[in-house]
Amino acid sequence: MLPQTNPKKLSVIVLCVVLLSILVFGFYKYYVVAIKLIETEKELASTIENFKLFQQKVFELQASLLQLSQDKENQSKAYQDELKDADKKVQDLKKLTETDPQLLAKYSKVYFLNENYAPPSLVSIDEKYLDDTSKPQEIHKEVEKYLKRMLGRALRSGIKLTVTSAYRSFSDQFSLKAGYKVTYGAGTANQFSAEQGYSEHQLGTTVDLNYASTTAFVNFENSDAYKWLLDNAYKYGFVISYPKGNVYYQFEPWHWRFVGLELAHDLHEDDQYFYDLSQRDINKYLLNFFD
Numbered sequence: 001m002l003p004q005t006n007p008k009k010l011s012v013i014v015l016c017v018v019l020l021s022i023l024v025f026g027f028y029k030y031y032v033v034a035i036k037l038i039e040t041e042k043e044l045a046s047t048i049e050n051f052k053l054f055q056q057k058v059f060e061l062q063a064s065l066l067q068l069s070q071d072k073e074n075q076s077k078a079y080q081d082e083l084k085d086a087d088k089k090v091q092d093l094k095k096l097t098e099t100d101p102q103l104l105a106k107y108s109k110v111y112f113l114n115e116n117y118a119p120p121s122l123v124s125i126d127e128k129y130l131d132d133t134s135k136p137q138e139i140h141k142e143v144e145k146y147l148k149r150m151l152g153r154a155l156r157s158g159i160k161l162t163v164t165s166a167y168r169s170f171s172d173q174f175s176l177k178a179g180y181k182v183t184y185g186a187g188t189a190n191q192f193s194a195e196q197g198y199s200e201h202q203l204g205t206t207v208d209l210n211y212a213s214t215t216a217f218v219n220f221e222n223s224d225a226y227k228w229l230l231d232n233a234y235k236y237g238f239v240i241s242y243p244k245g246n247v248y249y250q251f252e253p254w255h256w257r258f259v260g261l262e263l264a265h266d267l268h269e270d271d272q273y274f275y276d277l278s279q280r281d282i283n284k285y286l287l288n289f290f291d
């Protein structure tokens with residue numbers, strides 16, 4: 001015989017069991033959800049971490065792409081510079097082979113010009129700059145414009161310079177020297193006139209100048225013209241070959257040789273004379289001789 005159960009007590013027990021079950025179930029569900037949440041959070045964190053790593057990789061890739069394109073650009077620039085350099089060297093070489101090395105050669109009793117040497121092209125000097133219009137004078141074609149500029153500038157400054165002698169061939173020089181020897185005797189003639197083959201006049205780049213008020217170089221040394229030449233000739237590429245006190249020939253204040261603007265400027269600036277430099281140093285100026 002089962003004990004008599006109070007129905008009220010029973011329903012309380014049932015209620016308690018139901019409530020307890022709900023509570024346990026609730027806790028269980030909460031636990032499951034909480035676990036899920038933690039897992040999801042972990043996954044999210046890991047995804048974020050992966051994303052960050054991915055982003056980092058993208059940045060790195062972008063940086064290396066940029067570097068690569070910069071490297072390529074630099075490489076192509078360096079290549080272009082190299083090409084330009086090579087091109088310049090070729091142009092310079094071409095220019096050098098076209099420039100007559102005799103134009104800057106030193107001529108003395110040791111170094112002399114071949115008797116067959118003649119400038120490639122000669123032109124007549126404007127009559128208005130001739131000392132004697134009955135004696136036409138010729139000069140190297142490329143040097144003529146520099147001479148004209150110099151004489152023109154001198155004239156505008158009130159200095160009337162004229163050309164007594166410019167290009168002289170080997171035979172001209174021979175005749176001139178023979179004439180001097182007859183007039184002055186060999187010893188004296190040697191002091192002021194180069195032997196044929198030594199003369200800078202054979203180059204076609206050298207002129208003997210005279211001042212309107214003087215005759216045949218007399219007192220040229222003390223003329224305004226000589227002073228003007230000393231101050232200005234270098235601006236037109238001309239230098240005095242045989243200055244006072246030189247050991248090559250007697251002092252020739254009227255004898256001026258074209259050596260190019262660059263060398264003439266440097267000689268003037270350094271207070272040096274053409275024949276004082278070594279041939280090796282002089283030859284460096286050959287490249288820009290006519291510039």
Ligand SMILES: [Zn+2]
Pocket residue numbers: 201207208254255256
């Ligand atoms: Zn001369």
